[in-house]
Amino acid sequence: MKRNREFGVTSTAASGADVSTLRELNSISIVRAMRGQPPATVTELATRTGLSRPGTDVVVRGLVTDGWVKVVEPDGSSVGRPARRYRFNADAGHVLGVDVGGxxxxxxxxxLEGSVVHSHRLPVQPDADPAARLQAVDTAITQCLAAAGMRPDQVWAVTVGVTGPVDATGRTTLFTPLPGWASVSPAEHLAVRFSCPILVENDCKLAAVAERWKGAAQDADDIVYLLAGMRTGAGLILDGTLRRGHGGAAGEIGALKAVRWDSAPSHIENCPGVPDDIHPDDKAAWVFTQARLGDRDAKTALRRYVKDLAVGTAALVLTLDPQVVVLGGGYSRSADLIIDPLAHELGRLCLRVPEIRASSLGADSVALGALRVALDQIDAQLFTDGMPAPLTASS
Amino acid sequence: MKRNREFGVTSTAASGADVSTLRELNSISIVRAMRGQPPATVTELATRTGLSRPGTDVVVRGLVTDGWVKVVEPDGSSVGRPARRYRFNADAGHVLGVDVGGxxxxxxxxxLEGSVVHSHRLPVQPDADPAARLQAVDTAITQCLAAAGMRPDQVWAVTVGVTGPVDATGRTTLFTPLPGWASVSPAEHLAVRFSCPILVENDCKLAAVAERWKGAAQDADDIVYLLAGMRTGAGLILDGTLRRGHGGAAGEIGALKAVRWDSAPSHIENCPGVPDDIHPDDKAAWVFTQARLGDRDAKTALRRYVKDLAVGTAALVLTLDPQVVVLGGGYSRSADLIIDPLAHELGRLCLRVPEIRASSLGADSVALGALRVALDQIDAQLFTDGMPAPLTASS
Structure with missing residues (x-):
């Protein structure tokens, strides 16, 4: 699954091999020029696209008829007869991003402009079996769609984020921490309800995509995303493209014992002095708070954690020499305690230390990346198959 | 420095932003259709390029006048009046690839088709100071050009391969094993003799480029090249593009002590039982020979070497999940002793083991990769600046 930035599939459209008519090429140009922008007049759109004004007018009218574009009537406040303006009909379709976590x-x-219309979150037991976890996925989707007043057939693409490398069949057969999940195909499960494309991708990879789309690395093309939490993982973007690897297993440096990621979180999770009655999910927050307050055990746990985290991070940095490392995952809520010592350790271990930034998306990053990948899927289809009228016009 | 496969800069040429005339675009199409091919008639070239026959004829005559194309007169053996044929004038210019080793x-x-016209090799002392090493470079180039009967102004591009990551100034300031070499600029040194572009690149990166161009990985797009010898290093190609990294330091996993590449060759070089009178450069060959003969110490040294080599290789494989690992460098002459145990170790350490192949280029790989990078530089210039007549027509 190649990643295309929004409006970023120039080569496909320019080759035009699969686009049947010039009008469709022009429709695509005009939609690109509109999407994510304020309403524009035909004259403005002609200038932006380089098409003739009469040609632009014809295409825009066609897009209005097909449901891709909405007319914005003048509000009558200006002098003279103001020109009619048009905007992309972002509600013509919708996408779902699903984060299946532990x-x-x-x-x-x-x-279709990537604006989140609704979100829904359901807790699930870490030891839930596949049937129970899929049931929770179904329930969360049902409730999300119901709250937004939408039907499954109004969804144009779904991306599901899962833990572990995703193989060509959309399963995590090589590795997954979720009980019994290795043989589960989330795409096949959801295909019963959705006839649109359903993609499955690794959670760290999706989080990396999200950080470049809307997060801490919007300006960077070479990015190492670190998931720092009860698990440690990585997602890689090079030259603006998500790296999947030949078998979907890029970024899985944590599987190498020598780089100490498997043991890193245990320093935090098993820190001495954590009260017995604290919920396992809240242990880390307690340790970080105590470290802030100067508690010696907590500070030691943090120091040891960062030292271990740094070894695997150094392996990624030395391999790729990225521009930016983004620190995400649950522990990144305390990124201010981690970034400086991590940079210090990388200085000892690496030839060149990249900039380290805290994630700005937090716990939503996986689902946001899933949205972006779903939107890319739609773009790729539109820009190769052309732009028929939207199947469903919800507004 | 982006790597373009020969004929591979479609996007630049297609955008046409910097190409001044349609004729130049057509010239480029025709040169692409000719290069590396047997002589062709105008009709054949028109078919290959999709241009009209009369248009092709005009452009081909212009290319002949400019010196890019040679006429191949019919040999008179066929019946009737055979059509005149044309071939790309690969001798219109030349490139130099220089491997500055220890x-x-x-x-x-x-x-210009990448065929090696002449090669020249000079030994240099491992402890030579920069002045002596640059003197050896100058002498080797002088003797190579003299043997080929060429002047420096007939060289269109030079690429110099050096050990260590190459920064934006063309120096190996972060790390180099060569004494005093960190502040040396090979490009500035050679600019006294050559007015053409002079590029400097890391040796492992060039070897990786060579293996994809003419070596063991011509069919692969995601490649980890291993330099296995008295030093251990790596060069990475992803999606067919050489990965340099943000600061030129991609592939430098060997700097991480935890992955044991720094100690790996010492098992071979310090193997017990190596005769005192053997030259340091020949120690490894002796050890590999003894291992083949069943010598216990040599077999132990080999086993320990592969175990250490595998840790750093696993870090690369787990990070990138490549299609192919190419085993190059001095030890790859005994690749048959290394590949199977390396695959076995990777099986223990990695989620997915890529195919491992022996280098087919041996000791020439760095200089060959340098040629390819020099040719890419010429292509990039021609295809953006257009195709003026060659500065010098040597034939």
Whole structure:
């Protein structure tokens, strides 16, 4: 699954091999020029696209008829007869991003401009079996769609984020921490309800995509995303493209014992002095708070954690020499305690230390990346197959 | 420095932003259709390029006048009046690839189709100071050009391969094993003799490029190249593009002590039982020979070497999940002793084991990769600046 930035599939459209008519090429140009922008007049759109004004007018009228574009009537406040303006109909279709985590299911519903319309979160037991976890996915999706007043057939693409490398069949056969999940196909499960494309991708990879789309690395093309939490993982973007690897297993450096990621979180999770009655999910927050207050055990746990985290991070940095490392995952809520010592350790271990930034998306990053991948899927289809009228016009 | 496969800069040429005339675009199409091919008639070239026959004829005559294309007169053996044929004038210009190693300087001279016209190799002392090493480079280049009967102004591009990550200034300031070499700028040194572009690149990266161009990985797009010898290093190609990293330091996993590449070759080089009178450069060959003969110490040294080599290789494989690992460098002459146990170790350490292949280029790989990068530089210039007449027509 290649990643295309929004409006970023120039080469496909320019080759035009699969686009049947010039009008469709022009429709695509005009939609690109409109999407994510304020309403524009035909003259403005002609300028932006380089098409003739009469040609633009014809295409825009066609897009209005097909449901891709909405007319914005003048508000009558200006002098003379103001020109009619047009905007992309972002509600023509929607996409779902689903984060299937160990402890929660998070579903985001977004329009075609990527604006989140609704979100729904359900807790799930870490030891839930596949049937129970899939049931929670179904329930979360049902409730999200119901709250937004939408039907499954109004969803144009779904992306599901899961833990572990995703193989060509959309399963995590090589590795997954979720009980019994290795043989589960989330795409096949959801295909019963959705006839649209359903993609499955690794959670760290999706989080990396999200950080470049809307997060801490919007300006960077070479990014290492670190998931720092009860698990440690990585997602890689090079030259603006998500790296999947030949078998979907890029970024899985944590599987190498020598780089100490498997043991890193245990320093935090098993820190001495954590009260017995604290919920396992809240242990880390307690340790970080105590470290802030100067508690010696907590500070030692933090120091040891960062030292271990740094070894695997150094392996990624030395391999890729990225521009930016984004620190995400549950522990990144305390990124201010981690970033400086991590940079210090990388200085000892690496030839060149990249900039380290805290994630700005937090726990939503996986589901947001899933939305972006779903939108890319729609773009790729539109820009190769052309732009027929939207199947469903919800507004 | 992006890597373009020969004929591979479609996007630049297609955008046409910097190409001044349609004729130049057509010239480029026709040169692409000719290069590396047997002589062709105008009709054949028109078919290959999709241009009209009369248009092709005009452009081909212009290319002949400018010196890019040679006429191949019919040999008179066929019946009737056979059509005149044309071939790309690969001798219109030449490129130099220079491998500045610890123990040797290797210079390759190639024509514009990448065929090696002449090669020259000079030994150099491992402890030579920069002045002595640059003197050896100068001598090797002088002798190579003299043997080929060429002047420096007939060389269109030079690429110099050096050990260590190459920064934006063309120096190996972060790390180099060569004494005093960190502040040396090979490009500035050679600019006294050459007015053409002079590029500097890391040796492992160039070897990786060579293996994809003419070596063991011509069919692969995601490649980890391993330099296995008295030093251990790596070069990475992803999606067919050489990965340099943000600061030129991609592939430098060997700097991480935890992955044991720094100690790996010492098992071979310090194997017990190596005769005192053997030259340091020949120790490894002796050990591999003894291992083949069943010598216990040599077999132990080999086993320990592969175990250490595997840790750093696993870090690369787990990070990138490549299609192919190419085993190059001095030890790859005994690749048959290394590949199977390396695959076995990777099986223990990795989620997915890529195919491992022996380098097919041996000691020439760095200089060959340098030629390819020099040719890419010429292509990039021609295809953006257009195709003026060659500065010098050597034939």
């Amino acid at each position: 402890h929660k299911i998070l579903v985001l519903l977004a329009d | 123990h040797k300087i290797l210079v390759l001279l190639a024509d």
